[in-house]
Amino acid sequence: MKNYFHSVELDAELCCGCTNCLKRCPTEAIRIRGGKAHILSERCIDCGECIRICPHHAKRARSNSIDEIQPYKIKVAIPAPALFGQFNNLNDIDIVLTGLRAMGFDVIYEVSRAAELVSEATRNLIKEKKLRLPIISSACPAVVRLIKIRFPELCGNVLPLLAPMEVAAKMVRREIIEMTGVSDDEIGVFFITPCPAKVTEINNPTSTEKSAVNGAIAISQIYPELTSKMDKLNTIESIAKSGLIGVGWATSGGEAAAMLGDKYLAADGIENVIRVLEELEDEHIHGVDFIELNACSGGCVGGVLAVENPYVAQARIQNLRKYLPVSLNHLKNNDMDRMKWENELKFNAESFRLSDDIFEAMDMMEKMEQICKNLPGLDCGSCGAPTCRALAEDIVKGNAKETDCIHKLKARIQSVYDQLGKL
Known part of the structure; x- marks a missing residue:
């Protein structure tokens, strides 16, 4: 049997066998045996629903600590745009990015920059009409793994482009090597993540042989210290290089809106995602070129590793976008080729064999x-x-x-x- 990495873990001592997680799991990956929950590794997609629903806090997600950046010569933070929705009265992304710098990161590269490139690449692929329609976004790793397990006929509809997290890591590594000449293994790239599925994707990638990201630090873990650093800033550095299209990826509908057309559909929340996939599999959805699906309610801002209410964070992101240009990042040279998947998405037959x-x-x-x-x-x-x-x-x-x-x-x-x- 294949070895699986999972970021979602069970604390058996806290588990009361109450069946809340059992009923909520979208892939039937949980059983209650001997009065305790057990997670079937081959079916778990690390969506975090069991963490969200457990009243006894018996489920948790593992991620990297801030101390793990220290061994690297150049320490890089690639924050998810969802991070920007965690702070009240924020009108300048550079405050957050400068705060990350104050925490010890040498380079800050927004994932929203890569999101703008992925959006442009997706628009190009739709125009070329070379992919099976409707195209399903590959940005949410929990959704991609859900399709692998429950919807094998839709594997060919998934967008064969790397998620913005992976694109950002590849691009910042290349930039640092070209500018400084350091070796690749001296660069530590850490994603500031709102969800456990991204942690799993880094350690057990679906679309590539090896992730360009070294680790993931939960927003909930970094938030207290980051807030403290932000409050004590004397100067704010000009670091941000992304527009409203990239930052909009933090919330449900942001990626779909970046297609700049009207033939798209966006759904969030694992139950709604499953409903859309079932109707798509039954060929009940027509006239749509692109489908954005987020396992978490509200989009990435609803991840279980975030700290703010997802709808409050969503409103903050929408307000923050008012101050931004449309887009600051565009494809160059071989950027699109570097975004393509290395591995073909295939049905995980072992899950139900x-x-x-x-x-x-x-x-x-x-x-x-x-x-x-x-x-x-x-x-x-x-x-x-x-x-x-x-x-x-x-x-x-x-x-x-x-x-x-x-x-x-x-x-x-x-x-x-x-x-x-x-x-």
């Missing part, structure tokens, strides 16, 4: 169908599986038994009681 032997798998499938017919179909989650069908799958895999269903157990106990009463 019953057996490596096709005949055994078919036999297990038949047993699953039979077990499903005998289950109540309530999908109550009391058995420790999210649905009756998921329980049937666990049973044929040997990970559960039919009496784990409390309704079947109750019926069996009643049957034994009735038989004893006849003695």
